[in-house]
Amino acid sequence: MTEIPNSHPRYESLMARERIVKGVKEGLTSLQGMIAQGRGEAFDYLLGERTTPSANAATKAAAAMLLLAKRPAISVNGNVAALVPAGMVELAKTFNAPLEVNLFHRTEERVAKIAALLRSLGAPLVLGERPDQHIPGLEHSRAFATRGGIFDADVVLIPLEDGDRCEALVKMEKKVVAIDLNPLSRTSRMATVTIVDNIARAVPNLVFSAAELSKSRPEYWRSLLREYDNNVILRQTADEILNHLNSQFSQQFSNTQNIFMQREH
Amino acid sequence: MTEIPNSHPRYESLMARERIVKGVKEGLTSLQGMIAQGRGEAFDYLLGERTTPSANAATKAAAAMLLLAKRPAISVNGNVAALVPAGMVELAKTFNAPLEVNLFHRTEERVAKIAALLRSLGAPLVLGERPDQHIPGLEHSRAFATRGGIFDADVVLIPLEDGDRCEALVKMEKKVVAIDLNPLSRTSRMATVTIVDNIARAVPNLVFSAAELSKSRPEYWRSLLREYDNNVILRQTADEILNHLNSQFSQQFSNTQNIFMQREH
Numbered sequence: 184m185t186e187i188p189n190s191h192p193r194y195e196s197l198m199a200r201e202r203i204v205k206g207v208k209e210g211l212t213s214l215q216g217m218i219a220q221g222r223g224e225a226f227d228y229l230l231g232e233r234t235t236p237s238a239n240a241a242t243k244a245a246a247a248m249l250l251l252a253k254r255p256a257i258s259v260n261g262n263v264a265a266l267v268p269a270g271m272v273e274l275a276k277t278f279n280a281p282l283e284v285n286l287f288h289r290t291e292e293r294v295a296k297i298a299a300l301l302r303s304l305g306a307p308l309v310l311g312e313r314p315d316q317h318i319p320g321l322e323h324s325r326a327f328a329t330r331g332g333i334f335d336a337d338v339v340l341i342p343l344e345d346g347d348r349c350e351a352l353v354k355m356e357k358k359v360v361a362i363d364l365n366p367l368s369r370t371s372r373m374a375t376v377t378i379v380d381n382i383a384r385a386v387p388n389l390v391f392s393a394a395e396l397s398k399s400r401p402e403y404w405r406s407l408l409r410e411y412d413n414n415v416i417l418r419q420t421a422d423e424i425l426n427h428l429n430s431q432f433s434q435q436f437s438n439t440q441n442i443f444m445q446r447e448h
Numbered sequence: 449m450t451e452i453p454n455s456h457p458r459y460e461s462l463m464a465r466e467r468i469v470k471g472v473k474e475g476l477t478s479l480q481g482m483i484a485q486g487r488g489e490a491f492d493y494l495l496g497e498r499t500t501p502s503a504n505a506a507t508k509a510a511a512a513m514l515l516l517a518k519r520p521a522i523s524v525n526g527n528v529a530a531l532v533p534a535g536m537v538e539l540a541k542t543f544n545a546p547l548e549v550n551l552f553h554r555t556e557e558r559v560a561k562i563a564a565l566l567r568s569l570g571a572p573l574v575l576g577e578r579p580d581q582h583i584p585g586l587e588h589s590r591a592f593a594t595r596g597g598i599f600d601a602d603v604v605l606i607p608l609e610d611g612d613r614c615e616a617l618v619k620m621e622k623k624v625v626a627i628d629l630n631p632l633s634r635t636s637r638m639a640t641v642t643i644v645d646n647i648a649r650a651v652p653n654l655v656f657s658a659a660e661l662s663k664s665r666p667e668y669w670r671s672l673l674r675e676y677d678n679n680v681i682l683r684q685t686a687d688e689i690l691n692h693l694n695s696q697f698s699q700q701f702s703n704t705q706n707i708f709m710q711r712e713h
Contacts (some may be wrong), residue, residue, distance in 0.1 A: 204479055214469055217479060221486020225630075229494075365490075367700055414701060421697035425690060432686035435632055436679060 196224055196232065199266060199383060206265025210296050213288040216262045219343065226364035227381045230420075231427045234388060237419035238380040244411040245340070245360040245376045246392035247404035252338035252358075255280035259311075260287065263342050263382065264297040270386035272304045274340070277393045283332035284311030287345050289324040320351045341370070342382050349373045362386075366420045377413055379420045461489055461497065464531060464648060471530025475561050478553040481527045484608065491629035492646045495685075496692045499653060502684035503645040509676040510605070510625040510641045511657035512669035517603035517623075520545035524576075525552065528607050528647065529562040535651035537569045539605070542658045548597035549576030552610055554589040585616045606635070607647050614638045627651075631685045642678055644685045 203220045206212030234242075249255050257280050259271055264284075275282050284297045291312075298309045314327035316334040325348065328334035339352055342362040346369025352359050353373050361374035362385045371377045378385050396404055468485045471477030499507075514520050522545050524536055529549075540547050549562045556577075563574045579592035581599040590613065593599035604617055607627040611634025617624050618638050626639035627650045636642045643650050661669055 200480075200483055203483070207479060214472060214479075214482060215465075217482035218465055218468070218486035218489065221483035221488070222490040223486070224483065225487040225490030367696060372700070418697070418701040421693075421701060425694060425697070428686075428690060428693070431632060432683070432690070435637070436683040436686060 193232075195383065196227065199381075200224070202265050203262060206261060210293060211300065212261035212265045213286075213293070215288060216260075216265070219262055223343075223364045223381070229424050229428060230364070230379070230381075232381070234380050234384050235420060235423040237416045237423060238378055238385070239388070240411075240419075241376055241378045241413075241416050242380070242385060242388045243392050243396070244407055245378055246389055246396050247407045248338055248358055248360060248376055249278045249280070249340065249389075250393060250396060251401060251404055251408070252278070252280075252336070254336045255338045255340070256333045256336035257282050257340045258285040258333060258342070258344065259283065259297060259301065260285055260343060261293060261297065264300060267382055267386050268300050269304050270382075270390070272301060272306045273390050274386060275306055275308070277390050278340075280336075280340070281308040281310050281332045282306050283329055284309065285328075285333065285348075287325065287348075289327065318348070318351045318355065320354060321347060326351075341374075342385070344370050346370045346373065366417050366424070371417060375413065376411065377417060379417070460648065461492065464646075465489070467530050468527060471526060475558060476565065477526035477530045478551075478558070480553060481525075481530070484527055488608075488629045488646070494689050494693060495629070495644070495646075497646070499645050499649050500685060500688040502681045502688060503643055503650070504653070505676075505684075506641055506643045506678075506681050507645070507650060507653045508657050508661070509672055509681075510643055511654055511661050512672045513603055513623055513625060513641055514543045514545070514605065514654075515658060515661060516666060516669055516673070517543070517545075517601070519601045520603045520605070521575075521598045521601035522547050522605045523550040523598060523607070523609065524548065524562060524566065525550055525608060526558060526562065529565060532647055532651050533565055534569050535647075535655070537566060537571045538655050539651060540571055540573070542655050543605075545601075545605070546573040546575050546597045547571050548594055549574065550593075550598065550613075552590065552613075554592070583613070583616045583620065585619060586612060591616075606639070607650070609635050611635045611638065631682045631689070636682060640678060641676065642682060644682070 203212055203217055255278050257274055259282050271282055282301050284294045286293055294312055298312055301309045310329040310332035314329050316328045316330055317326040318328050333339055338358045340360045341349060344361060349359060349361060349370040350373045358375045360376045361370050362378045362382050363371045366379045468477055468482055520543050522539055524547050536547055547566055549559045551558055559577055563577055566574045575594040575597035579594050581593045581595055582591040583593050598604055603623045605625045606614060609626060614624060614626060614635040615638045623640045625641045626635050627643045627647050628636045631644045
């Protein structure tokens with residue numbers, strides 16, 4: 184990896200970028216995954232590179248939904264494997280859920296490498312190498328799914344997922360928890376619970392929320408979900424972005440008028 | 449390239465992405481360039497993937513500045529070479545300016561490939577293969593510049609440039625025209641004229657503006673520049689982004705309240 188001083192103001196963002204470059208070089212991540220990472224960087228920048236109050240609320244609801252699931256499953260793609268592999272293993276243990284490798288640009292070699300990485304980090308059950316089912320409405324290898332994993336799960340966690348796949352899972356009447364930095368993406372709008380946050384912050388936050396909720400009873404988890412409205416939360420995220428951008432722009436260009444005046448003299 | 453139907457609502461954006469992937473595969477573009485492309489996609493999305501009124505004003509000022517230049521020069525990096533190589537040659541002819549290959553992650557092989565591509569498209573003068581000067585304040589190969597090109601230019605056009613290099617050129621008292629999709633980037637804030645627009649739209653627009661301005665006299669070009677204030681233009685771009693986002697969010701979540709009400713019953 185390129186050396187980055189941890190005093191750098193954008194250290195976390197630059198480290199994430201290096202992890203993706205390393206993922207591509209190691210054959211975990213597709214070239215297209217780098218463009219997705221770049222888009223994510225820009226959207227995170229709009230959020231102020233922080234977990235917003237709406238993201239916290241969504242994360243808490245997601246933890247409740249995953250704790251209440253009968254057959255949860257967690258999807259892992261090439262960017263997720265490059266960015267937070269250990270975190271995904273921790274989530275799998277927290278929610279007693281299989282990890283299923285699920286690639287947009289599927290190659291058997293990449294699936295095998297990602298599965299091996301997750302196992303080396305202690306994942307109890309990794310699926311995706313021998314899919315035995317198809318998700319209706321998706322084409323070719325993008326439809327692949329595994330019985331005992333995503334295919335017959337009641338709740339699926341899909342970090343950094345494509346809109347088509349998210350929509351197809353929702354049509355199967357699954358509850359879908361998405362992690363996505365763009366509140367306007369199809370994935371964000373289709374999911375049952377959308378965490379609009381950087382995956383590097385969302386995953387530990389989800390583990391933490393599950394630990395906190397475990398201190399209370401399932402009745403409380405159910406009440407959280409009854410009160411939760413994903414559209415209200417996304418609207419709140421939109422406001423958080425607008426407010427942040429507005430303050431950034433105001434700060435940057437506050438002396439615009441003065442500069443303009445000075446030029447007149 | 450992957451087949452993309454030109455009826456696709458985001459055809460231009462997807463084609464640009466394919467051009468960058470092709471650029472990486474052909475050795476024109478660095479892996480890191482793909483992340484930059486992804487960031488650009490996200491910022492273009494915020495602009496509404498259109499040339500805004502402020503971008504048009506900046507483009508006109510940029511054309512005037514380049515027409516008035518005594519020794520203009522145009523910088524070309526790996527993303528620019530992948531995205532708009534023919535457009536850069538057209539700009540070189542329009543403004544009678546050399547193209548100088550100038551890479552953030554410099555390798556001699558990439559410089560040679562980009563120079564060969566530009567020459568094959570008819571570029572009259574391509575520099576950058578044998579830099580003979582250093583730009584003060586930059587490290588190692590990032591400081592390389594060529595006499596007769598960027599090093600002693602009075603006006604430099606830098607599309608998709610890094611903030612450090614932009615700042616170093618401004619410190620050399622050059623006039624700098626930047627093309628950059630992030631109005632808050634250091635490049636945008638440091639440049640003399642910043643065109644906040646997608647390079648695929650900005651380059652033909654700049655050629656068109658130069659042709660239009662050529663019908664009037666240099667006195668008019670100078671008056672355009674006297675009236676131009678880059679900070680005012682950037683603030684206007686910021687407002688255009690906020691207005692666009694606000695309308696997108698409102699459109700998307702307009703029925704939020706209704707949905708919320710329905711859930712209460």
